[in-house]
Amino acid sequence: MRLVFSLLLATSFCVQAAALTTVPLKEVRLTDGPFSHSEQTNLQYLLALDADKLLAPLRREAGIEQKTESYGNWENTGLDGHMLGHYLSALAFMASATANEQIKARLDYLLTELEKIQQAQQGYLGGVPGSKALWQQIQQGQIEADLFSLNKHWVPFYNIHKTFAGLRDIYQQTGDMRAKTLLLNYGNWLKNLVKNLSAQQVQQMLLTEHGGMNEVLADMAVIYDDDSYMTLAKDFTELRILEPLLKGEDKLTGLHANTQIPKVVGIARIAELSGDKDWLKAAEYFWSLVVEQRTVAIGGNSVREHFHPKDDFNPMLNEVEGPETCNTYNMLKLSMLLYRQTGQSKYLDYYERGLWNHILASQHPEHGGFVYFTSMRPQHYRVYSKVDQGMWCCVGSGIESHSKHGEFIYSFDKNALQVNLWIASSINTPEIKLHQQTLFPDENSTELVFDAASTLNLQLRYPSWAGAVKVWRNSKAVEVTAKAGEHILLAGPWQQGDKVKLELPMQLSLEAMPAKPDYHAVLYGPIVLASRSTPFKNESLSFVADDSRMGHIASGPTCPVSAAPLYIGDTKNFLASLKRLPNQPLSFSTGQGFLQGKPELIPFFRLHDSRYQIYFQHTSLELWQQQKASQEQQDKSAALLEQQTLDKVYPGEQQPESDHFYQGEQSEAGINSGRHWRHSKSWFSYQLSHKGQQNLTLRLEYFGLDGGRAFEVWLDDKKLTDVELKSGLGPDWYSVDYPIPNDLLPKNANHFRIKFVAKPGNIAGGLYQVRLLKL
Template identity: 25%
Template sequence: MKTSRRQFLKTGAAVGTAVALGRSARAFADLPVKDAVVPEISQFAYANVQLLDGPMLDQFNRNHAFFLALDDDRLLKPFRQRAGLPAPGEDMGGWYNFSPDFDPPKNMTGYIPGHSFGQYLSGLARSYAVTGSKPTQEKVQRLVRGFAETVTPKFYEGYCLPAYTFDKTNCGLIDAHEFAADPEALAVLNHATDAVLPFLPEKALTRAEQATRPHPNIAFTWDETYTLPENLYLAYKRGAGDRYRQLATRFLQDHDYFDPLAARENILPGEHAYSHVNALCSAFQCYLTTGSEKHLRAARNGFEFVLTTQSFATGGWGPDETFRKPDSGDMGASLIRTHASFETPCGAYGHFKVSRYLLRASGDSRYGDSMEKVLYNTILGALPIREDGHSFYYSDYNDSASKFFHEDKWPCCSGTFPQVTADYGISSYFRSPRGVYANLYVPSKLTWKQGSANCVLTQRTQYPLVPETSIELQLDRSETFTVMLRIPAWAGPKTRITVNGKAMQQGLEPGKFLPVSRSWKNGDRIEIQFDMPTRLDAVDPQHPGTVALMHGPLTLFAMGDKPIHTTRAQILAVQQLSQGSDTWKMSDVEFKPFWVIGREKYRLYHDVS
């Protein structure tokens, strides 16, 4: 007998939870809980930050419009099919729909049906929170209602990655609740949790552990149970019920991952890159929820290993989606072995999340520096998703490189792309009782209340093509607070800051936030002029002569794929054609930032003498 959505909403979640935990459940009616640890630095709400004209706003708007226009029936089709319901609409194809052709790794059609539904739902919910677009909110709530009717354990029968897909479903539903005010999302989540629990293992499993268990094909060894805790903790804190905290604890991968990381043992080499960076977010949410300093150390140390031993000059990491052994020369060797250098939308999404978390815990501007590097040199240059679902997946750092789409439709990066672009605003500014942190120098407007003053901070800039930014404050009454300005570690000694035309003489230190404290009044203005040095960054210590050209936060890519025969002095003499130009030139070679490159050939690293 089929259960209607109304019947399910009335009884399904409570009954399912009681069965799963052996107790009476009030899960989706619980009040939100407070963090055990509340960092002094916090995120602004999505609605507090408005991006202004520029490439970030263009990319966000494009993704928002694309997913708003996707047909509901197509998005819901694989769930309706498994539930035995009418399933109108065309197949989306690729990874998204069930297919008899699935034969990994030779044929990935039908790989993870419905896997990215939760990510699309999350991206739309966040986009509504940014824009207030009623059609977007209506679509989110319509999709939640449609999905509710399909929830059944049958969906996961013979399904290769149940934890992977449920994690995204969980994220989408808690975001629909939190950001799109969906009244049913937490009830639907509880029902969806009941459906997946019989198919989850007793604990988080490494990929090696999964390979030792019986499996019909290799894809069943790729599930990512170790990424579950982040969104389970968030579900708990957003009011979905205490069992989500219990489940989060159950799937913490302490023995094989967080314990050694907390002890500063670098166990990243050989691991799948994106999912293990994403798992660091679970460690941080454990810290926030339980106060576990061990998990904070694990997140901090793990990300430090990524930044110092696994990253290219662009900030990207994980060639062939795998972390490499430090001091092996594998990063340099990858330049001739693979075109799959960095899993870009997924990697950028995880990178931005863990950077935001760690910045909040520490106030360390290095995390802002790393966000900035990944923004300009990877994700901002991602090609738009095509109507047929082909998506930009890998940044290519091969010696003969180009931008290309993933061979399969609707891969995982089609889901993280709208999420990371919706997060651009909340990555740009942070707040604390002292005032505000200006983390990214992007065209934007921040609106907030400081003390008794209603404040607006407007940033106008063409940074980083022009090495300056202007910040204007509008207040309805004077108020004393601090504006914390991120001074990048690369900033040269001629970096200059003025407040209302008066130069600041002390306190400016690259690699730190500079506090500017005063009684601010309407019309006050901060001007920053950055000294952007040009420098070289070696791919790894074993290839010191294989270098990328850097200018401030930008990695500059040589157009064309022919080797450049030059010296360090010659390549460092490269010149921007004019201030604001997106082109630098050395002799007859042009260099461009990643986001302005189309389908031309380019080269990132060069052998210099």
């Protein structure tokens, strides 16, 4: 019986050996196809990164002389060092998946340098700015936490979790004992940090995003056969997210999405190791709330990084900051954990959907850059990272994702090999050696060829999207009695040279956006199709992000929703009108019925450096004529506002606040009817960019029931205005404009700090939006 990780030994934490286990990455090799290309492109991206630049924040905090300065972007504005942890994981996966000698040498160098850093830090390995003072405060129980700030530091546990995970991954993937020792020393440092904290203090600390600390601590319990790490893993599980899930309560709306997903990955991992059925049920419930109620066709979720109401997908269509790649990276991890424990096919179906249509699509196939937000807004676009500039979270998870595509193609179920995904690859284990030949999805078949004799049975996944599957064993037809969602069992033994061919009929289908039944995505089997868009003639867009703090957002002009291609008529006629184009990679022409364009559909994972459209409105001519004038007016008003906007902040939302360098004291954030707010009994502030312009206006959005609050608004060290919110207004939002005199603007900078200061005994805010406008 195989274990979940080939290098881990069974311990007291495993109630019983799992029936389903994943095939170790080192025993799978990708062969010619889109995932092999992705892997090799990522390998070059990894080698292009400078190890010493990534080490620089850790050397700085350890007081060790640096060999070079750190990278910029998120790496020198508060999240210093987070990329190194991702890099360690990515190198570990790539070393296991390819055995590349340059990758191994890079890993060897990093471990040598990390040993030096750890010796100077008494176990600590982090680049969090001001680490020494921060951790002294935490150890002494001085804890001030909000959603993204712990003692005024940007998500420090999220940051160091990446290094914990990186060391774990190196040991699990390569068996390097130096990584095991470094991780143990780091674990001892963490134990010492929190040993005198109460459970309440730890929970207070966990209010700030902390990644998947509970998951890596659970893994450490297995690695070191040490119960104390399982106890610590449970202590690092946030009750605010766990308890509603245990009760079957949906409390996700408005939460920062990717803050929650790694916590639930940890819950699922603890359940797997401890056999706790209630925790497993909680993780499954979370998965269903996200995948079945808040996920779009590509497998992604969230708008502006937050879970919007499950009955309101208007933000998904209107905003440019659509599903975040990190979310899907973590949802795939969760799906694999849940499949191992339950064997339910829905987890495989989702994994396949997210892998092909979001993860694979998020990497540029030539320069290897990564996408942060994948907009669902019709005719918008994406921007990709540049290897020496973009240091976002989705670059970190991206270099990991594209180093481990082989991790879930195959799994073991007792005495059987399961074939889960149709990806050209080979597997080489003591029990079975075979290779999979396929041109999926351009062709709807795959062939398995045995490279050695084996006694194992085969279990071939029968996908939910497939038509009547056909199977041939050594050219002889096999009767298929399994149904979609099950596995097709082929009994061993096998001889070298034996072949199994599987034909998977793929059909065109439409999938409505949740809560938007008139908007549909087009799929071919599990593959999401999309069209290129060229709404503006001679438009010049940059598809490579700059190194600004918000460079990951595709902030160019938006196209009017009213001008997007749409289909008039019955959806059955629409599907019938699609025709596959001959003699070229997978693509379809569209027939009659389209207005405002006649798109050609191709797999979204192949669509790059262009505006695009995934969701198309389907309506009647009469309804469209009724809606068009209203939509055009909305588009015109929205376009004018965006043209006037120089900068904007959504208070209470994690990334917009961190991108604008939020500061504050005695400040709170919350959610009102799905909208985020922030207020303070003292003060809070943001940095706004005015881009050298003058004649500006500050627009602030309030809620009508907050009447009577009084505060001051300051621009740098100068008072802009006094504010007293009106009383007697209803439960709705409203905006007030405050002109900014030109003499208040800084003369030698393109930004200033806007500060909201509560008057004695009063409250500043709540603010729902801060927008800087040019007249």
